Amino acid sequence: MSTEVTDIASQVKQIALDARAASLTLANVSSELKNKAILRLAELIEENVPALEQENAKDLAAGKEAGLTGAMLNRLELNDKRISGMVEGARQVAALPDPVGESLDTYQHPQGFTIEKVRVPIGVIGIIYESRPNVTVDCAILCLKSGNASILRGGKEAFHTNTALAKLVSQALSETGLPEKAVQLIPTTDRAAMNTLLKLNEQIQCIIPRGGEGLIRFVSENSTIPVIKHYDGICTLFVDKAADVAMAESIVVNSKTHYPSVCNAGENLLVHRDVVEFHLPQIARALAAKGVTLKADSEAATVLENAGIDCEPATEEDWSTEYLDLIISIKVVADVDEAMAFINKYGSSHSDAIITEEAETATAFLNGVDSSTVYWNVSTRFTDGFEFGLGAEIGISTDRLHARGPMGLRELCSYKYKVVGKGQIKP
Amino acid sequence: MSTEVTDIASQVKQIALDARAASLTLANVSSELKNKAILRLAELIEENVPALEQENAKDLAAGKEAGLTGAMLNRLELNDKRISGMVEGARQVAALPDPVGESLDTYQHPQGFTIEKVRVPIGVIGIIYESRPNVTVDCAILCLKSGNASILRGGKEAFHTNTALAKLVSQALSETGLPEKAVQLIPTTDRAAMNTLLKLNEQIQCIIPRGGEGLIRFVSENSTIPVIKHYDGICTLFVDKAADVAMAESIVVNSKTHYPSVCNAGENLLVHRDVVEFHLPQIARALAAKGVTLKADSEAATVLENAGIDCEPATEEDWSTEYLDLIISIKVVADVDEAMAFINKYGSSHSDAIITEEAETATAFLNGVDSSTVYWNVSTRFTDGFEFGLGAEIGISTDRLHARGPMGLRELCSYKYKVVGKGQIKP
Numbered sequence: 132m133s134t135e136v137t138d139i140a141s142q143v144k145q146i147a148l149d150a151r152a153a154s155l156t157l158a159n160v161s162s163e164l165k166n167k168a169i170l171r172l173a174e175l176i177e178e179n180v181p182a183l184e185q186e187n188a189k190d191l192a193a194g195k196e197a198g199l200t201g202a203m204l205n206r207l208e209l210n211d212k213r214i215s216g217m218v219e220g221a222r223q224v225a226a227l228p229d230p231v232g233e234s235l236d237t238y239q240h241p242q243g244f245t246i247e248k249v250r251v252p253i254g255v256i257g258i259i260y261e262s263r264p265n266v267t268v269d270c271a272i273l274c275l276k277s278g279n280a281s282i283l284r285g286g287k288e289a290f291h292t293n294t295a296l297a298k299l300v301s302q303a304l305s306e307t308g309l310p311e312k313a314v315q316l317i318p319t320t321d322r323a324a325m326n327t328l329l330k331l332n333e334q335i336q337c338i339i340p341r342g343g344e345g346l347i348r349f350v351s352e353n354s355t356i357p358v359i360k361h362y363d364g365i366c367t368l369f370v371d372k373a374a375d376v377a378m379a380e381s382i383v384v385n386s387k388t389h390y391p392s393v394c395n396a397g398e399n400l401l402v403h404r405d406v407v408e409f410h411l412p413q414i415a416r417a418l419a420a421k422g423v424t425l426k427a428d429s430e431a432a433t434v435l436e437n438a439g440i441d442c443e444p445a446t447e448e449d450w451s452t453e454y455l456d457l458i459i460s461i462k463v464v465a466d467v468d469e470a471m472a473f474i475n476k477y478g479s480s481h482s483d484a485i486i487t488e489e490a491e492t493a494t495a496f497l498n499g500v501d502s503s504t505v506y507w508n509v510s511t512r513f514t515d516g517f518e519f520g521l522g523a524e525i526g527i528s529t530d531r532l533h534a535r536g537p538m539g540l541r542e543l544c545s546y547k548y549k550v551v552g553k554g555q556i557k558p
Numbered sequence: 559m560s561t562e563v564t565d566i567a568s569q570v571k572q573i574a575l576d577a578r579a580a581s582l583t584l585a586n587v588s589s590e591l592k593n594k595a596i597l598r599l600a601e602l603i604e605e606n607v608p609a610l611e612q613e614n615a616k617d618l619a620a621g622k623e624a625g626l627t628g629a630m631l632n633r634l635e636l637n638d639k640r641i642s643g644m645v646e647g648a649r650q651v652a653a654l655p656d657p658v659g660e661s662l663d664t665y666q667h668p669q670g671f672t673i674e675k676v677r678v679p680i681g682v683i684g685i686i687y688e689s690r691p692n693v694t695v696d697c698a699i700l701c702l703k704s705g706n707a708s709i710l711r712g713g714k715e716a717f718h719t720n721t722a723l724a725k726l727v728s729q730a731l732s733e734t735g736l737p738e739k740a741v742q743l744i745p746t747t748d749r750a751a752m753n754t755l756l757k758l759n760e761q762i763q764c765i766i767p768r769g770g771e772g773l774i775r776f777v778s779e780n781s782t783i784p785v786i787k788h789y790d791g792i793c794t795l796f797v798d799k800a801a802d803v804a805m806a807e808s809i810v811v812n813s814k815t816h817y818p819s820v821c822n823a824g825e826n827l828l829v830h831r832d833v834v835e836f837h838l839p840q841i842a843r844a845l846a847a848k849g850v851t852l853k854a855d856s857e858a859a860t861v862l863e864n865a866g867i868d869c870e871p872a873t874e875e876d877w878s879t880e881y882l883d884l885i886i887s888i889k890v891v892a893d894v895d896e897a898m899a900f901i902n903k904y905g906s907s908h909s910d911a912i913i914t915e916e917a918e919t920a921t922a923f924l925n926g927v928d929s930s931t932v933y934w935n936v937s938t939r940f941t942d943g944f945e946f947g948l949g950a951e952i953g954i955s956t957d958r959l960h961a962r963g964p965m966g967l968r969e970l971c972s973y974k975y976k977v978v979g980k981g982q983i984k985p
Binding site for chain 2: 149155158159238240244253254332336337351352353355357358359375378381382385386389390447475492493497498499502503504506507508509510512513514518519520530531532533535536545546547548549550552553554555556557
C-alpha cells in the first residue's frame with residue numbers, strides 16, 4: 132500500500148481495484164494450481180496452530196473484557212476441533228471438481244457458427260461476516276476454487292484471529308504463484324470501510340453477508356452491489372390426515388430437536404383437523420420428552436389439554452418467529468390448502484415438509500409451497516450443501532435470483548457465451 | 559380497489575399484495591391455459607387497433623405539446639407495424655416451450671431419498687420502463703409464459719397507450735380464467751409510486767428496469783429488491799495481426815454500421831501494431847464510405863493521414879463512450895494482451911470480438927475478455943435472445959448474477975428443490 136493512500140475509503144478502493152485485477156488472472160488459472168494453493172493453506176494452518184491459538188486468545192480476552200455473552204465467545208473461539216474442521220474442509224474443497232470452464236449449453240446458429248455457454252467465475256465477491264473466524268478460511272477457499280477473487284470483512288471481535296488466518300492465505304497464494312490479492316482481508320473493522328465497500332459496484336460483482344438478520348438487512352439496504360441474502364429459516368411441518376403417525380413423530384422430533392439453533396430446524400407444526408385428536412398427543416408427548424415447549428392455537432390447546440399435555444397459547448407473532456430453540460408452535464388446519472396458505476404467508480421460503488401417504492396431496496404441497504426446499508416424508512434438517520451433493524456450502528440462499536437454497540461452488544459462478552465462426556455478419 | 563385505499567403508497571402496496579397472491583396461482587397454471595391467454599391477447603390487440611391508435615394519438619399529441627424530440631416521439635408511436643410486431647411476438651411466445659416445471663438435476667441421497675431441482679417462476683417481477691408502449695405487452699407476455707406475476711410501471715409519456723394495452727391484457731386473463739392481477743399496470747406515473755414499489759421486497763422478487771442509463775442507475779440505487787440491470791454496450795473489435803483483412807473489414811463494418819443505435823453495435827476498434835499500416839486503411843475506408851466518423855489515437859491517426867483518410871483525435875473519454883451513432887474510436891495495440899486489458903478496462907462487459915486466423919490467440923481472447931459474449935470471427939450484432947436460440951428476449955443483462963447476456967424465458971425463472979422420501983431423518 133503506497134503512503135499516499137491514507138484514508139480508509141482510498142484504502143478500500145485500492146483493495147477492490149487489486150481484487151478486480153487478481154480476478155482476471157484467477158479466472159483462467161488451472162484447477163491444479165488452485166488446488167495446490169488450497170492444500171498448501173491446509174498445511175500452513177496445521178503448522179501454525181499455536182500461533183493461531185495465541186492470536187485467538189487475544190480476541191477472546193478482549194471479548195470477555197467487552198462483556199460478550201457465552202454464546203458469542205463460543206462462536207469466536209478457534210479451538211483444535213475447529214482448526215481441524217477448517218483443514219479438513221480445505222482438503223475436501225481441493226478434491227471437488229472445478230466448476231469453471233464447464234460447457235453448459237451449445238447452440239448452432241442457422242448461419243453456421245456456434246454459441247457455447249460456459250461457466251465462469253462471478254469476478255470479485257465481498258464476504259461480510261460476524262464473529263466466527265473460520266469463515267475467513269472457508270469463504271476464501273470456496274471463492275478461490277470457483278475462480279473468484281474475494282474481499283473479506285470480518286467482525287471486530289475476531290480481528291486478530293482473522294488477520295492471522297488471512298496472512299496464511301496470502302502465504303499459500305504467493306508460494307503457489309497465484310496473485311496474492313486474490314484474497315484480501317480488509318485491515319480495519321471501521322464501519323466506514325464497509326460503507327465504502329458496499330458502493331464499489333464497478334469492481335465488486337457480488338456481496339454475501341454471513342450473519343444475523345441485522346447485518347443482512349444493513350448490507351442489502353446499503354449496497355449498490357447485488358447481494359445474495361441468507362436470511363433465517365421459519366420451517367413448517369404439516370402432518371396431513373393421511374400421515375403415518377410413527378413417521379410423523381419421528382420427522383417432527385428430528386426437525387425440531389436434532390439441532391434446534393440452525394436455520395433448517397422446524398419451528399411450526401400444522402396438523403390436519405381430521406386427525407388432530409389421534410396424532411397430536413403422540414407427537415406432542417415425544418416433543419415434550421425432548422424438552423420442547425409447546426405453543427398451541429386454541430384448537431390444538433384443547434386437544435393437548437384433554438390429553439393432559441402442558442402447552443402455552445401461541446400468538447400471531449409466533450407463526451413467523453424463528454425460535455432457534457426447543458420451542459414449537461402448533462396449529463390445526465382444515466386441509467393441505469390451508470397448510471400451504473399458512474406456509475406461504477408466515478414462512479421464510481426456506482424448508483417445509485409434509486408428512487402424508489397420499490401422493491396427490493403431497494404433489495399439491497410440493498408444487499404449491501413457495502420455498503427453496505419442499506419435503507415429502509423427509510426431515511427438514513437435510514437442507515444443506517453437503518447433503519444435497521454439492522460437496523461444500525457457502526450458505527443457504529433465501530433469494531430467488533441466481534441461487535436458491537444451498538449454495539456450493541457452481542452457485543459461486545456466472546457464465547459467458549463464446550461465439551466462434553468464420554466471418555459471419557448479421558444480414 | 560376499496561375506497562379506504564386512498565394514497566398512492568397504499569395503492570401500490572395493494573397491487574404488490576395482489577400480485578403476490580396471483581403469482582402463487584400462476585406458478586402452477588398449465589402451459590395450455592397460459593398460451594390460451596397469450597393468444598387471446600393477440601386477438602384482442604388485432605380487434606382493437608383503431609382504439610389503441612386513438613389512445614396513442616392522445617399520448618403523441620401531449621408529447622408534441624411537451625416538446626418531445628423526434629426520436630422520443632418515434633419511440634412512443636404505436637403504428638400498424640409495431641402493433642403487428644406485438645401480435646406476432648405474442649404468437650411466437652405462445653409457441654415456445656414452457657420453462658416451468660423442467661427438471662434440472664436429480665441427486666440420490668445415500669439415505670435413499672431423492673432431491674430433484676425443478677425450474678419454477680421467480681414470483682413477482684416489476685418492470686420499470688420508459689416511453690415504448692409495446693414493452694407493456696412484450697413484458698407482460700414473457701412474465702406470464704414464465705409463470706411470473708408482473709407489475710408494470712411505464713413512462714408518463716405513454717400513459718394512455720399503456721392503459722389501453724393493459725386493459726386488453728386484463729381482459730385476456732379474465733376471459734381465460736387466469737387471475738386478473740397476474741399482470742397489473744401501476745395506474746399512475748407519479749414518482750412516489752415507483753419509490754414505494756422499489757421497497758416492497760417482501761412481495762416483489764425482482765425488478766427489471768428497461769430504459770436509459772439514468773433510469774437503471776436510479777432504480778438500482780433505490781431498490782431493496784434485487785435488480786437485473788441492462789446497461790449499455792461499449793463493444794470493441796480487435797483486428798489481430800493474423801486477421802484475414804477482408805473478413806475484418808466485413809465484420810467491423812457490420813458491427814458498426816448495421817444498426818448503430820443498439821447496444822451490440824461496435825464502438826471501439828483495436829488494430830494490432832504489426833498490421834496497422836496494411837489493414838487499417840482498407841477497413842477505415844470501408845467505414846468512411848458508410849459515413850462513419852473516425853476518431854483515432856495518435857498512432858492510428860498517423861497511419862490514416864498517410865493513407866489520406868480523414869480522422870479526429872480520440873480522447874481518453876472516447877474509449878468508454880457508447881456513441882450509438884456512426885462514430886468509431888480507433889487505437890493501435892501491441893498484442894492480444896493489450897487488447898484484452900483495454901477491453902476489460904474500458905468496455906462494459908457486453909460483447910467484444912477478435913478477428914484472427916490464429917486459434918491460440920483467439921482462445922486467449924475468448925477466455926481472457928470478461929464480457930457476457932465474446933466473438934471469434936463473428937459480428938457483435940448477434941448478441942440477442944432470438945439469435946441465441948432463446949426464442950424471445952426480455953433484455954440483455956449486463957449483470958453477472960442470475961442471468962448474463964440475452965435473457966429469455968428460462969432466465970425469468972428460479973428453481974426449487976423437491977425432496978421425496980420414506981420417513982428419513984438426519985442421523
